[in-house]
Amino acid sequence: MNQTEQKPVSLLRIVGGIGDSALYILTDLGRMGIFLFFSLLGLFKQPFRFKEFVKQLAFIGAGSLTVIFFTALSSGMVLGLQGYYSLHKFGAEGMLGSAVSLTLIMELGPVLTALMVAGRAGSAMCAEIGIMRISEQIDALECMAIDPFRYFISPKFLAALISVPLLTAVFDVVGIMGGYLAGVKLMGVNGGAFFAGMEQSVTSHDVRLGVIKSVVFAVLLVWICTGRGYFVQKIRGAGFGAESVSKVTTQAVVLSSISVLIFDYLLTAVLL
Amino acid sequence: MSVETTVSREPAIQFIEVCKSFGERSKRHLVLDRVSFSAPRGKTTVIAGGSGQGKSVILKLILGLLRPDSGEVLIGGDNISSMGYKALQSQRTLFGVLFQGSALFDSLTVFENIALPLRERTKLTAEEIRSRVAATLEQLELTGHEDKFPAQLSGGMKKRVGLARALQLEPEIVLFDEPTTGLDPVMTREIYELFVQTQKRLGYTAVIVSHDIPQIFTLADQIILLNKGELDVFTDASQIPFSTKPNIREFARLVMGQQTA
Numbered sequence: 001m002n003q004t005e006q007k008p009v010s011l012l013r014i015v016g017g018i019g020d021s022a023l024y025i026l027t028d029l030g031r032m033g034i035f036l037f038f039s040l041l042g043l044f045k046q047p048f049r050f051k052e053f054v055k056q057l058a059f060i061g062a063g064s065l066t067v068i069f070f071t072a073l074s075s076g077m078v079l080g081l082q083g084y085y086s087l088h089k090f091g092a093e094g095m096l097g098s099a100v101s102l103t104l105i106m107e108l109g110p111v112l113t114a115l116m117v118a119g120r121a122g123s124a125m126c127a128e129i130g131i132m133r134i135s136e137q138i139d140a141l142e143c144m145a146i147d148p149f150r151y152f153i154s155p156k157f158l159a160a161l162i163s164v165p166l167l168t169a170v171f172d173v174v175g176i177m178g179g180y181l182a183g184v185k186l187m188g189v190n191g192g193a194f195f196a197g198m199e200q201s202v203t204s205h206d207v208r209l210g211v212i213k214s215v216v217f218a219v220l221l222v223w224i225c226t227g228r229g230y231f232v233q234k235i236r237g238a239g240f241g242a243e244s245v246s247k248v249t250t251q252a253v254v255l256s257s258i259s260v261l262i263f264d265y266l267l268t269a270v271l272l
Numbered sequence: 273m274s275v276e277t278t279v280s281r282e283p284a285i286q287f288i289e290v291c292k293s294f295g296e297r298s299k300r301h302l303v304l305d306r307v308s309f310s311a312p313r314g315k316t317t318v319i320a321g322g323s324g325q326g327k328s329v330i331l332k333l334i335l336g337l338l339r340p341d342s343g344e345v346l347i348g349g350d351n352i353s354s355m356g357y358k359a360l361q362s363q364r365t366l367f368g369v370l371f372q373g374s375a376l377f378d379s380l381t382v383f384e385n386i387a388l389p390l391r392e393r394t395k396l397t398a399e400e401i402r403s404r405v406a407a408t409l410e411q412l413e414l415t416g417h418e419d420k421f422p423a424q425l426s427g428g429m430k431k432r433v434g435l436a437r438a439l440q441l442e443p444e445i446v447l448f449d450e451p452t453t454g455l456d457p458v459m460t461r462e463i464y465e466l467f468v469q470t471q472k473r474l475g476y477t478a479v480i481v482s483h484d485i486p487q488i489f490t491l492a493d494q495i496i497l498l499n500k501g502e503l504d505v506f507t508d509a510s511q512i513p514f515s516t517k518p519n520i521r522e523f524a525r526l527v528m529g530q531q532t533a
Binding site: 132135136137139140142143144145146147151 | 332335337361362364365367368369371372373375376377378388389392393441
């Protein structure tokens with residue numbers, strides 16, 4: 001008797017829960033979409049905060065150079081070694097330059113740069129905005145009729161849009177040098193063949209693909225990281241206060257990293 | 273002699289049958305249930321009540337930071353709850369706000385915090401801004417602290433900087449969210465004196481949300497009490513125990529029993 005009475009109730013709860021989650025996801029996507037719109041609109045609002053933009057450029061761009069340098073060097077060297085061992089089996093060591101440069105320019109450069117920037121600068125941006133939100137600093141800006149997007153979010157967007165492709169270029173160059181070090185200097189591949197292979201195989205299309213990817217990844221990571229921080233109090237299960245900022249920061253880095261990986265596949269499939 | 277007859281102009285703020293609830297659809301919590309009141313122009317309205325009764329929600333509704341589920345919030349006769357972004361931004365130029373935690377920008381110095389509304393919202397030159405901020409710093413006894421960051425200030429000083437920032441553009445309406453929370457009695461009195469001075473000088477409409485009962489009532493021209501979904505309006509604290517609403521009488525008995533006996 002009891003069981004028959006409880007069944008519809010628990011079923012209703014499950015359906016209600018699914019409905020609630022669907023509505024939450026839709027609402028969240030909607031507010032993130034509006035957030036992106038206002039962030040891009042803020043780029044064209046006057047007066048543009050040039051000093052803030054330069055500060056963010058230094059933080060996201062120059063500040064990430066060290067981590068990008070070491071990640072690129074290590075990835076390039078590993079690629080050089082791995083590539084050498086694979087190609088050596090077929091006597092095709094001369095293709096090493098081509099393999100290393102294409103992998104770096106089209107795939108590893110944009111992806112690893114975006115992941116590193118998300119981990120270093122994205123997390124910091126999310127935490128900063130989250131703290132500004134919970135300490136009512138964003139409310140204070142709005143109450144002074146100062147547009148928070150123009151004031152501090154849009155400069156972050158522009159700085160990321162410029163920094164990430166440049167950092168990707170640095171990654172590519174350092175990575176190729178790492179591949180050269182490992183392949184040519186350590187394993188004895190012919191240096192001329194290394195660079196000749198690279199020159200012959202890398203086309204402007206490959207470089208363009210890398211640049212498009214880095215721009216898309218820049219938008220994704222700055223959008224997700226700043227947006228999560230901005231809506232820290234509206235995210236389900238985030239809790240309150242300092243705990244909410246820490247949880248949302250973790251979520252922002254995870255979400256932006258996953259988005260970068262998914263979009264990497266999609267862009268490769270569409271543009272290759 | 274009703275409140276309406278003593279006020280010749282339209283009220284600065286009017287709430288008409290405002291409802292506001294929070295939480296997810298399945299567990300919504302109704303904070304304000306058909307709340308109606310008005311705040312007369314140039315006067316001080318104090319909103320008091322227990323924790324979680326919706327006092328700060330009222331301030332956020334006035335500012336348009338939250339939208340009511342139903343009902344109307346009128347600022348100078350304009351319905352703020354149905355305004356678009358641009359209209360809302362221009363409406364907000366009427367307001368100054370002193371936040372509970374002061375909400376100072378922690379990466380800016382005291383000077384930069386106070387100068388921010390002048391830099392962003394006026395066309396004053398750097399020199400004019402500097403002299404105006406210096407004058408404010410002197411009035412609020414903050415001279416010598418202009419290069420400090422908010423983290424280096426005491427609670428009372430943060431409130432004073434917050435007040436200085438809120439008053440920079442000489443707003444018509446100033447909202448105070450728990451202006452004395454966390455301050456010692458001396459600091460509390462100092463903030464009250466500062467409030468009286470600045471209101472006398474600028475003539476703004478003040479809405480103060482506070483827990484500091486009954487001291488805060490000494491500043492009030494009108495008192496709004498909230499408890500368990502009920503709201504009552506008084507022109508004098510001595511009327512509170514005689515409220516017709518049982519939850520308000522209960523609140524008065526609990527909080528100010530000693531004083532009203």
